[in-house]
Amino acid sequence: MHIIESGNVAAALGVKLAEASVIAAYPITPQTPLTEKLSELVDAGEMNAQYIPVESEHSALAVCIAASSAGSRAFTATSANGLLYMNEQLHWAAGARLPIVMCVVNRGIGAPWTVWNDHQDSISQRDTGWIQLYACDHQQILDTVLKAFRLAETVSVPVMVCYDGYILSHTYMPFELPDAEMVRRFLPPFAPEYFLDPKCPKNLNTVTLPDIRPDVRGNTAPGYMEIRHNLHMDMRKSMDVISDIEIEFKEIFGRGGYPFIEPYRVNDADYVAVCMGSLSYHLRDVIDMLRKEGIAVGAAGLRVYRPFPDKAVADAFSHKKGLIVFEKALSYGNQGALFADIKAALYAKTDRPFVRNYILGLGGREIKTTELADALRNSCKPSSATTDRPEWIGLKM
Amino acid sequence: MEKDKTFANRKSHSEPGPGDGGRTGSWRVLRPVIDPEKCIPAKTNKKACFSCWIFCPDGVITKTKLPVIDYEYCKxxxxxxxxxxxxxxxxxxxxxxxMEEEK
Incomplete structure (x- = not known):
């Protein structure tokens, strides 16, 4: 069934279809109407879930951690400073290997206060041990929520579903609402191996000594370093799972098929504009315009930021002449975080493209098609070289 | 080669029982020593008192007529x-x- 709704409602309907059983959320700014919609669905009896309103984002995720530890499918959502307030619990959820799914409606972070879109909130949380997926439109938001639960529960790593604040969250677009039976086929009920059970008491995530130790049964229990190494290796291995899930999703629903990089006119392109989120669709208009001018440029949207799909990036782009990375976030005092990661992924290749970096759209600064076109016209030249510092688009100084 | 499809096989899960926090006896600076001449259950040969057993936060003291402390885990x-x-x-x-033991 096709419906026309906001990106937030697309996300909420995804959570409903995923049959999440515990939702905890803090309702005030920078929260979005996503959780309000979920509270309505629970109140109307359309969702069989516990909706737990809390006094802060830190508590929202703490409730999800408890619920997930007890074997429930847990969901929360936040944005911007709310996500930052969760920071300690983000690390905890990942270290505890809990398959929580959270929507991050991307907004800029204060100071100074802003509620508009950029990616600094989720990018600044890249090393929390969460998988980060980025959606480009309303359909992808809904679909990615479903894939995120499946992925999280397969690899026991929490997943953020990130989508652009306002540009996607508050705008209305048509999208396909999947059939509930088909979703159940794709996403079986949550059946964790370990969960809190009064019949079988266990300590979860107590103080772990620097070295390994014998447990009460005389088996070797891992130390902190083994547990963290396991998280890292599982994040790397999860890329295979992301690919498999994408294939299965396409078989069932007939959509998707691009687990890591969604290309647009990339095959015959010499240069590729790379970015995350809705901007990659915005760029398609620019690509069409520049193609008419004879510039062989394509666009690529990165769907996964952590684990970083370095092999997919190297395979897709190492034979190109140039990459132009557009970012709505910045590693202050250095360069765009995605830019640095892409350069690192290409470093081992002997014949690698130049890579340039543009920072744009911070705090909701309007991104004009003409500005994107100018940036690409300036960059898509054989004489271009890799830069170590970003250039800025739309800066009025 | 078949790909490893197991996930999260190293977690900090533990069951209640002695020694799960490691051999915590090595943390000890002062050792509690019971004098049977003064200890109520030892002196009276009755199951009485057991304040040490009740209050020990690590549960390393036995509820016997002369309580026994497990120095392997007593902190x-x-x-x-x-x-x-x-x-x-x-x-x-x-x-x-x-030093006494090493003599």
Whole structure:
């Protein structure tokens, strides 16, 4: 069934279809109407879930951690400073290997206060041990929520579903609402191996000594370093799972098929504009315009930021002449975080493209098609070289 | 080669039981030593008192007529000595005990 709704409602309907059983959320700014919609669905009896309103984002995720530890499918959502307030619990959820799914409606972070879109909130949380997926439109938001639960529960790593604040969250677009039976086929009920059970008491995530130790049964229990190494290796291995899930999703629903990089006119392109989120669709208009001018440029949207799909990036782009990375976030005092990661992924290749970096759209600064076109016209030249510092688009100084 | 499809096989999950936090006896600086001449259950041969057993936060003291302390796990916190109504438990420097054993 096709419906026309906001990106937030697309996300909420995804959570409903995923049959999440515990939702905890803090309702005030920078929260979005996503959780309000979920509270309505629970109140109307359309969702069989516990909706737990809390006094802060830190508590929202703490409730999800408890619920997930007890074997429930847990969901929360936040944005911007709310996500930052969760920071300690983000690390905890990942270290505890809990398959929580959270929507991050991307907004800029204060100071100074802003509620508009950029990616600094989720990018600044890249090393929390969460998988980060980025959606480009309303359909992808809904679909990615479903894939995120499946992925999280397969690899026991929490997943953020990130989508652009306002540009996607508050705008209305048509999208396909999947059939509930088909979703159940794709996403079986949550059946964790370990969960809190009064019949079988266990300590979860107590103080772990620097070295390994014998447990009460005389088996070797891992130390902190083994547990963290396991998280890292599982994040790397999860890329295979992301690919498999994408294939299965396409078989069932007939959509998707691009687990890591969604290309647009990339095959015959010499240069590729790379970015995350809705901007990659915005760029398609620019690509069409520049193609008419004879510039062989394509666009690529990165769907996964952590684990970083370095092999997919190297395979897709190492034979190109140039990459132009557009970012709505910045590693202050250095360069765009995605830019640095892409350069690192290409470093081992002997014949690698130049890579340039543009920072744009911070705090909701309007991104004009003409500005994107100018940036690409300036960059898509054989004489271009890799830069170590970003250039800025739309800066009025 | 078949790909490894197991995930999260190293987690910090543990069951309640002695020694799950490691051999915590090595943390001890002061060792509680029970004097059977002053200890109520030992002296009266009755199941009585057991304040040390009740208050020990690590559960390393037995509820026997002469309570026995498991030095493998006793951290030497001294709560038993503080709580003993007859002052039967004294905290002895662990180094002195070790030096005595090495003689």
């Amino acid at each position: 030497g916190c001294g709560i038993c000595a503080e709580e003993c109504p007859t002052g039967a438990i004294t905290m002895v420097e662990e180094t002195l005990v070790i």
